[in-house]
Amino acid sequence: MTDVSTLTARPTRPTAPRWTGALSGALAATFGVVMGTAIAALINAPSPIVSIGNRFIFFTPQFLKEFAIRQFGTADKPILIASVSITLLLLAMVAGVIGLKRRNLALGITFGLGAVAILAAATDNASTANAVVTVIPTIITTIVAVGTLLFLLGILALSPKEGDDLPSGFDRRKFLIAVGGTTIGIALGGLIARVFGGAAAAESRMNVRIPTPADPASAVPAGVEVDVQGVSSYITPNRDFYRIDTALQIPDVPVEGYSLRIHGMVDKELNLSFQDLLEERLIERRITLTCVSNEVGGPYVGNATWIGIPVRDLLERAGVQGDADAVQTTSADGMTISTPLGALDDENRDAIIAIAMNGEPLPLRHGFPVRMVVPGLYGYVSATKWLVDIEVTRFADHKAYWSTRGYDEEAPIKFSSRIDVPESFQTFPVDAVRVGGVAWAQNVGIERIEVQVDGGEWVDAELAAQDSIDTWRQWSWQWDDATPGNHQLTVRATNADGETQTSDRVPIAPNGSTGLHSVQFRVE
Structure with a gap:
């Protein structure tokens, strides 16, 4: 062993x-x-x-x-x-x-x-x-x-x-x-x-020169901004403008080789290069955009100056056929959006195919080189970015991205108001309680703003000057007899048709949220 x-x-x-x-x-x-x-x-x-x-x-x-x-x-x-x-x-x-x-x-x-x-x-x-x-x-x-x-x-x-x-x-x-x-x-x-x-689009954008529009926007009226620090600027800078879309990667769409196709229920199909668009009749308008995802008091609203071609000009040239009631637009990344035809050929509404934002070519993240801007409609039925295709059609024949996900096909923006100052739990000195914010009612206009403290009486706030019915309007209010302690401020708007905001809270789906915005603050 x-x-x-x-x-x-x-x-x-x-x-x-x-x-x-x-x-x-x-x-x-x-x-x-x-x-x-x-x-x-x-x-x-x-x-x-x-x-x-x-x-x-x-x-x-x-x-x-x-x-x-x-x-x-x-x-x-x-x-x-x-x-x-x-x-x-x-x-x-x-x-x-x-x-x-x-x-x-x-x-x-x-x-x-x-x-x-x-x-x-x-x-x-x-x-x-x-x-x-x-x-x-x-x-x-x-x-x-x-x-x-x-x-x-x-x-x-x-x-x-x-x-x-x-x-x-x-x-x-x-x-x-x-x-x-x-x-x-x-x-x-x-x-x-x-x-x-993303080099192609970025380089291409650097070489774009936007022509002077044939129909420029009127001068911004005096007094459109209130004297309250913290209220959103009247014109939202491009860098601060909200961005809500489904694109994980911004489409790289240079103007070289770009083409916008207009087809479907039309007498004549159009194919327009970016240079063709620059040579069209350009108009300049200040328009407030709102996302349907904007909760009451939310940040997904902004006001900008846009330059573009009236959609109705191109639709008239193409010759829309009588039984069409919708336009389906397609982004370069395949995103589809359906818009009521009546909102695009309405002579009283400046729906545009935009090529510039706040005096410069569209930023890449906001749709360069071409996007849609339609006053008074939520973005999910109007604001197609990186636009490459416009098909005149009928709602009965096509379903766009969001309409297959439970959202309404026609979605006018619900008028609303927001408190920018105070922010939640902000503290004021007892002798300097001055608040303010913005309100919007596209295609109608804001007529009145009221505020309420701690569920008390509604009192009128001061409205800034109105630019147009397609832009938001600032407001302010000073609480002269403020009392120390914790308080709640609520705001509501009345539009030019005499309608006052509802206090009923509804979610963003299927056609936008409603309710009154309130903020807690403190006075010392």
């Missing part, structure tokens, strides 16, 4: 720690996504993350979209992108750890994630590129991710030393060199994506 005490202990080898597998998976996924994004920038296609996000938006229930807007506002898109990225990264790290012992399974998981991304790209109807071009970045992502993971796991795999039957164990130096090389690749890919992403 062998004496176990005489046995020589077999040497053990160091093993690769789990963190190396997790890091390998994370690097492989990151390198793949970055290279796919770089290729997307070069060929003007959506990045893999954007394609996945677009499909998520398409299948997301309406209540969840509304929740995201309420909770995150205009940050909903970055949060969605971050969520998709973090989920992918965590799955990739798990695959990397598994790969330390079961390399084929890890590669299979990575390939499976790539296949999901390819499927998302292949069905991404928000892409401005054709189907073949759209899937190329995700294919590149999958190849790079699988190849990189195979490479890194290969370095972590244990191999025998020369002349010895024992494996050598984890070679930290060799692994760190591989990590450094991969990181350099990620940085280069990111640089390419940053330099070329």
Whole structure:
């Protein structure tokens, strides 16, 4: 019998720690996504993350979209992108750890994630590129991710030393060199994506010169702004103007090669280049826009100066056929919006195909090079950005994006008022309680503003000068006999038709919220 005490202990080898597998998976996924994004920038296609996000938006229930807007506002898109990225990264790290012992399974998981991304790209109807071009970045992502993971796991795999039957164990130096090389690749890919992403439209916009409109807006009347610090400026700067849309990635639409098609139930189809639009009769108007997602007292309303072509001019040239009652417009990313025809050919309403905003070409995020602006209608039935197609049709024959999700087909903006000052729980000195805000009633105009403190009597506020019925109107009020303590301020508007805002609270769906805006504040 062998004496176990005489046995020589077999040497053990160091093993690769789990963190190396997790890091390998994370690097492989990151390198793949970055290279796919770089290729997307070069060929003007959506990045893999954007394609996945677009499909998520398409299948997301309406209540969840509304929740995201309420909770995150205009940050909903970055949060969605971050969520998709973090989920992918965590799955990739798990695959990397598994790969330390079961390399084929890890590669299979990575390939499976790539296949999901390819499927998302292949069905991404928000892409401005054709189907073949759209899937190329995700294919590149999958190849790079699988190849990189195979490479890194290969370095972590244990191999025998020369002349010895024992494996050598984890070679930290060799692994760190591989990590450094991969990181350099990620940085280069990111640089390419940053330099070329959205470059065509941005460069094109720099070269656009907006002609002087044949019908300029009248001068802004004196006294349109109240003397209350904190009230929204009468003209909303482009950088501050709200943006609510479904585009995760701003469409890259340069004016070179741009074409606006007008067709459908018309006598003559029109195809207009951007230069053609510049040569049309241009008008300039100040118009307040409101999003249907704007809750009572919400921020999704703004006032800007727009330059564009009256929609009715182009519809008259095309020759609208008698039984048409709607226009379906399509964005470069495939978004569809249906607008009542009567709102577009109404001589008393300046619906325009806009090419400029506040004296400059449309910002990329607000629809460059062309968008729709229709006074008095919520954006979801009128304000198509990155506009490329106008089809004259009938509501009975077409369903646009939002009308298939429970929203009304015709959605005039409900008039409303908002308190800008005080902000919630703001404190005033007892002798300086001066408040203010804005109110809007497009196509009608605001006639009266009243405020109420702590459920007491309604008292008239002071209205600023009115510009036009299509723009919002500022108001202010000073509480001369303010008392110390906590208070609640409520505001309501009366429009020029004599209608007073309802206190009934209704949600934003299916055609806009109603209710009175109130704010808690303190006097000391």
